[in-house]
Each structure stands twice: as C-alpha cells, then as structure tokens.
Amino acid sequence: MRKKIATIVGARPQFIKCAPVSELLRKQFREVLIHTGQHYNPEMSHIFFQQLQIPEPDYNLEVGSHPHGRQTGFMLMRIEAVLLQEKPALVLVYGDTNSTLAGALAAAKLNVPVAHVEAGLRSFNRKMPEEINRIVADRLASLLFCPTRTAVKNLKAEGQLQGVYWTGDVMYDALLRHLPLAEQHSRILDRLGLSPKAYYLATVHRAENTDQPERLNEILKAFARLPLPVVFPVHPRTRRFIQTHFGERNWPNIRFIDPVSYLDVLVLQKNAAKVLTDSGGMQKEAYFLEVPCVTLREETEWPETVAAGANVLTGASAEKILAAATREVRVRCQGTDFGDGQAAARIVALIDKMLEKE
C-alpha cells in the first residue's frame, strides 16, 4: 500500500506551488488533496486547477471569507474531521496563508507530521497576518523546505535546526514549466490591446495597503501619474476597497481588470515595462523573467531580488513609487538562489526518506 499524504491548499498562490509537487508526489504516494475554499471565485481558484492540471480536490471545505479567527477556526474544525477520517502519514502545507496555519495546527494536534513548503521566510513584521502564519507553521513542522539560503539562515537564527532543508523554490519550477505554454497559448496582450514594454503591470492585495485608505490612495496617485498605462488585475478584496473609497472611474491612466489566470499573468509580467506589486510571488516571477519590480511594501521576504538590483522597496509613498518606476534598470537573473527548477523533486525525495524511517 502506498503511504497517504494529505496536501492542504486554499489560496491562489498555493495552487501554483502545489502543482509541480503534487504531480511528482502522486508517482510515489497516495495524495489526498484538501482545498479549504479560502479562495472560491472561479478566476481565483478553478482556472488554476485547470491550467496547471492539478487533480480535482478530494475535499472542498468551502470555508469562504470571514474575519481571520473565524475563517481559521472553520478550517481547523473541518480539516481535523478529514484528517481523522483519512489518517494520512504526513500533512503537506504551503506558504503563509490562513489555510497553511489551520492545516499545520490541525495536523500537529493529531500528532501527524507536518511538512512546510516555503519554510523560513520572514518579513520581520509581525503586523502581517502572513508572518504569524509562517512562524507558527514553521514551529509545528518536522520537515521545513526552504526556497532560499536566506530562509535556512532565518530558521537557524530562531534556533530551528532539525528537519531544515534548502530545496529551491517550487514557484521557479512552476514558471520554467509553464512559460513556454503561456507564450504559446495566452492571448492576453491581444485581448487587452497591449504592446510589449508599453505598460506597467500592477497588483495590490496586502492588508497593510488595502485596509488603509491613505496608503491605497498614495499608490493609486502614483499609478495615475506614470508615463505608461497601468494594467491592474484587481484582487476581490482590493476591488471592494477601491469601490468604497475612491471609485474606479477617477483614474484614467489605470486599467482595472478582473484577476487573470496563471498563464496570462506570466505573459503580462514578461512583457511589462515594470511590475508594481505587493505580492510575494510576483517579486520573484518578475526577477525570473528579468523584468524590474517595484515592491509597494517596506520590507520583503525575498531580499535576494533587491540585492540583485531587480527589486526596489518603496512602501506606499507616491514619490518613491514614481522615482523607482521611472528609473532605467536592467535585470539579469542568476537563478541559483532559487534553485534549478528541481525543487519539487528534492521535496518529494526528502518526504520519501523521512517516511521510510517510520
């Protein structure tokens, strides 16, 4: 009998991260895929399963949107019930969302070993819900898969030495695999009437930016004054805040569009003059695609991109955003910090080794 592994995902970036791992995992193990339902709009969830060829989840817990405690609590209850029924040998969690926290906690309380993909990342800003989620997930995990050497160092500095492995970044695996497909199949540039390098691509969804109207206003003011149009696929939470506080019509230079699929976002990033974002994933994807990035935050979990001269942190200051976005920058990607596109294979091999010992 193959050993059973329960994978827990729930939010858009986790679908991307699990795709390369699940594919390899299923060659050796029985995977039970649990979708918490944190992201539920078809364009935030279903399309990713389709494009990345992720198997249908075995369970959809349909948790939906709630304040943090309630959302995490519902997940905890429902994940526990599934784990009691399925009795997996290991639970695999990804990244830093409430789904990560709930998955790790439910498993640890049942004495099921936890493996954390994207372990060791730190912003050193505990006001971010994601920072709390990742610290707790790392404390509960017995296998910690680090995407960068900085992540390994962060864990060592916290005294976490056992079970820590550098694997490289599964998002790099996913990008290498899907970029050729994206370039072949995506029609997003035609659909939006865009020419390469004649637009900025922007995304904003972090609570620190969306929940403070002054910060969102500064960011939109900067976008409005940029010399090229700003294409802005809007996360549903951000859309609600923009509609409540500012309206979408008052910003002629900004093109608000619905969230786009993975293949489309790769093509939009590759052809952008620059990427302006508060997303963690897009800071790296821009770097991999050799497109300069402006990060609308005060800190980053990916300092390698800043050290490489590919990424500038501006916070939400309109002046700083404008200065960084209009500066001439050339980006060369030395991918080595993020691995070689084989992170998923290393992860599956390490899981296999650990479970063999049991």
Ligand code: UD1
């Ligand atoms: C979550 C993660 C964040 C990750 C991000 C990627 C946490 C704490 N945050 O933030 O780490 O970078 O996902 O997108 O887990 N909504 C919809 N439709 C959806 C999903 C969300 O309308 O399909 C709206 C809801 O109004 C909801 C709001 O977005 O209240 C926030 O969603 P939530 O899942 O709480 O967190 P995200 O902001 O997406």
